[in-house]
Amino acid sequence: MAFEVHYDESKCNGCGECVEICPQGVIEMEGDKAKWANPDECIGCESCLEVCEPGAITEVVEV
Ligand code: SF4
Ligand code: SF4
Structure with missing residues (x-):
């Protein structure tokens, strides 16, 4: 599984x-x-998405 x-x-x-x-x-x-x-190395936890206040990180998808 990759993200x-x-x-x-x-x-x-x-x-x-x-x-x-x-x-x-x-x-x-x-x-x-x-x-x-x-x-x-990404495990798709979405922690980065949650802390990014300006919304630069938009989504985490499984690929
Ligand atoms: S914090 Fe973001 S980049 Fe790091 S493992 Fe989780 S989803 Fe992946
Ligand atoms: S603004 Fe930039 S450095 Fe800060 S959490 Fe979002 S992507 Fe990361």
């Missing part, structure tokens, strides 16, 4: 909350934008 996080980088405010909460270390900050550095 894909849909993300609109233009809405990212660089808060880093998704990086902090991801239990798998999938996301890293690159400058002031979040980047899905290890997408294969």
Whole structure:
């Protein structure tokens, strides 16, 4: 089972909350934008989606 996080980088405010909460270390900050550095490690927990206040993370889908 694999998951894909849909993300609109233009809405990212660089808060880093998704990086902090991801239990798998999938996301890293690159400058002031979040980047899905290890997408294969995603378990689809949706924690990143829940903490992203500006709505840059729009959905987590099974692929
Ligand atoms: S939680 Fe949202 S706004 Fe904050 S760094 Fe992650 S993607 Fe960007
Ligand atoms: S859905 Fe969960 S495992 Fe996947 S990137 Fe978001 S916080 Fe990390």
